Amino acid sequence: MSALIGCGGVQPQRVLSFSPFLCTHESIFLTSKQTVYDPERPQNQAPYANMRNVIILGGSYSGARAAELFSQTLPITHRVILIDRQSNYLVNACPCGVRNLYLFPRFGVVPNHANKVFIPYTGVMASPGRSSSAPSSKSSSSTTEETESSRSGDSSDEGGPTRAQCVFIRASVTEVGPGFVEIDRDLDEETLGASVSDDDDIISSGREKWRRRRLNWDYLIYALGSTLPAPLLSPARTKVEGVRFLQAQQERIALSKSVLIVGGGALGIQYATDIADLYNNPANAALRPENSVEGKKKITLVHSRSRFLPLYKQEVHDEVTRRLDELGVDVIMGERLALPELEDDVSKQPLTSRRVESKTGVLEYDLLLRCTGQKPNSQLLKKSFPDAINSQGYVEVRPTLQLDSCNTKYADRMYVIGDVANTHAIRAGHIGWNQAGIVVQNIMSAVLCGHREPSLITYEPSPPQIKVTLGLRNSVSELLPSMGASETQVKMHSDGAVDAGWIHTWTRMGVDAQDPTI
Incomplete structure (x- = not known):
């Protein structure tokens, strides 16, 4: 830099x-x-020690x-x-830093990738792309x-x-x-x-x-x-614990027959579409864990607003709605549910059927994902x-x-x-x-x-931008097309990787991606 x-x-x-x-x-x-720092102390008198x-x-x-x-x-x-x-560094966004191509919830649903979420901190302080010369990732x-x-x-x-x-x-x-x-x-x-x-x-x-x-x-x-919202609120402090947390969440979702997702922001949308695409799409049967229950899962997404992702253009909402419908997710808009107290840790929720009243009738579920409350x-x-x-x-x-x-x-x-x-x-x-x-x-x-007055620069927010996944390979984005652009563009994608490009993320953070278990 x-x-x-x-x-x-x-x-x-x-x-x-x-x-x-x-x-x-x-x-x-x-x-x-x-002693603690005193701004009035001359900077040039600080000894090296x-x-x-x-x-x-x-x-x-x-x-x-x-x-x-x-x-x-x-x-x-x-x-x-x-x-x-x-x-370890927790990856919860895509390599370019644009929010909502989350790896954490993706690999809380799809098995065999949990190690890839956590990057050793040794590479964080390395120059971009220096995976071969970065410090040892122990x-x-x-x-x-x-x-x-x-x-x-x-x-x-x-x-x-x-x-x-x-x-x-x-x-x-x-x-x-x-x-x-x-x-x-x-x-x-x-x-x-x-x-x-x-x-x-x-x-x-x-x-x-x-x-x-x-x-x-x-x-x-x-x-x-x-x-973090409840599904991401892990008590883990080490990589081993974090991997176990994600694996336990995968297993609990696999055993569920009816999933209720509350909160239609990007996180709720990703959970709903990932679960539906993995378990209700025959093309992805080979990716499912061995302990998953037979048959399709009933997935319901409840959102308190009348529109998905209202900060963004109408095309984003339209594509989210289209994909949810295509994947068979039941959507209830403009409602807040009176939910019971439940264990926030998804893996610890009892595998029993529960019911809650909604404006469309009674909703039955055996797994609740609260994607609100930050x-x-x-x-x-x-x-x-x-x-x-x-x-x-x-x-x-x-x-x-x-x-x-x-x-x-x-x-x-x-x-x-x-x-x-x-x-x-x-x-x-x-x-x-x-x-x-x-x-x-x-x-x-x-x-x-030193003692001279520094010339500080100010921060100017850029237009809202987003990329949110709509299933294991689909996504919608609203991004600036170039550095000097002022108008965002909405694009749909259907060629995404199930592993969300984790290797690029590791390389960008200066860590060798040959062994994701480190």
């Missing part, structure tokens, strides 16, 4: 690219000699994209730290779970590092405060650095646990997105930055994607991207992906400009 950076009227300069490496041996936690941290919270599309770009651009005075509770189930590698950066001929250091920490964040974040687990001494045990004052005062869990930041990117994950900002959270729970941002809070001492160095940010754009993978590029350019501008 390269970007044009300008400082207060100075001619913009192009930022050089740096190759990514991961490290574990530098101390990244607060010590008695390393007290490296400045750019922390990214959340490793989905927007956060992972920011980490990838920073790993190529940050100078050696800074380090990028990516924190996510998952051990499982993070080793004793040092928080990192994927222990390399601290490339070296120059003089023996010193020349490339920015990158760290991945597998943990949940428990607090975001002015200048620090706190995680839910300790890191081992090797990761913290040998200086940890030398500070007798902290150890004897009982603050050792606090110190081992708090990381200071000079810049923070909040990319924690929103909660909520922004903004709770970590409420304590220190309550004025930045709006009434719907989304985080207010400035046009530059900086946190919109009166606490500007820290908000100026905090950025919010992805689904959790109130940018007036649609909430989709490609939106967060593009926002990451804006934020990286703005932070790089601040880093390189």
Whole structure:
């Protein structure tokens, strides 16, 4: 990546690219000699030992994209730290970042592909397409779970590092405060650095646990997105657990005779059409799991609105309606059902028939898929930055994607991207992906400009775009035909791959796709 950076009227300069490496041996936690960031402290007085941290919270599309770009651009005075509770990158969109060609629900229906959903994080910080030269893609189930590698950066001929250091920490964040974040687990001494045990004052005062869990930041990117709908809400934190979750969902769907899907957004549409195409289309019989019940499944999709995907052109709604009818899915529009409390985990729902009243009569089902209920994950900002959270729970941002809070001492160095940010754009993978590029350019501008006022760029939402699957090989899209175009075009497709092109995704993320079990 390269970007044009300008400082207060100075001619913009192009930022050089740096190759990514991961490290574990530098101390990244607060010590008695390393206080939280003070924006008034001169940047040029920071010694190399007290490296400045750019922390990214959340490793989905927007956060992972920011980490990838920073790993190529940050100078050696800074380090990028990516924190996510998952051990592997979760693919839930297509390779180009356009939302709703979901792999997660596709492989929660179709067997023998679950491993392909989870990509090792080692490749996320690699340059595009560098699958052959990317760092080793090892499982993070080793004793040092928080990192994927222990390399601290490339070296120059003089023996010193020349490339920015990158760290991945597998943990949940428990607090975001002015200048620090706190995680839910300790890191081992090797990761913290040998200086940890030398500070007798902290150890004897009982603050050792606090110190081992708090990381200071000079810049923070909040990319924690929103909660997933029930069928995607997995408790899994490792690839093995995630694969088991998907396999259990496949088996439960296979045993069902009547499926009720509530929510006619892209997720509900994909579940309805994938299940119908797999189980009710004789041409796909060979793809079904061995334990599936005989006969066609009754599939009902209930949508609270009068139109599918109303942000998009009428042709999108028309094609969705046509395919649902072609696949034999019963559709009920403009109704909200009074549903009973049920286990959100699809695989744990009892295999018994249930009934619910609708305006068309009584609906019988033995499996319920709730494809509604996403909520922004903004709770970590409420304590220190309550004025930045709006009434719907989304985080207010400035046009530059900086946190919109009166606490500007820290908000100026905090950025919010992805689904959790109130940018007036649609909430989709490609939106967060593009926002990451804006934020990286703005932070790089601040880093390189020092005391001079950086020239920050603003984010301008693009027209809503989408690609949603309508069965195992069919889809409809509304996309801009080119970079400079202003009018979207609707197209129908019938030549999609059942595996949704997972190899391209892995390669794009810098990971060798020869063994999807890694």
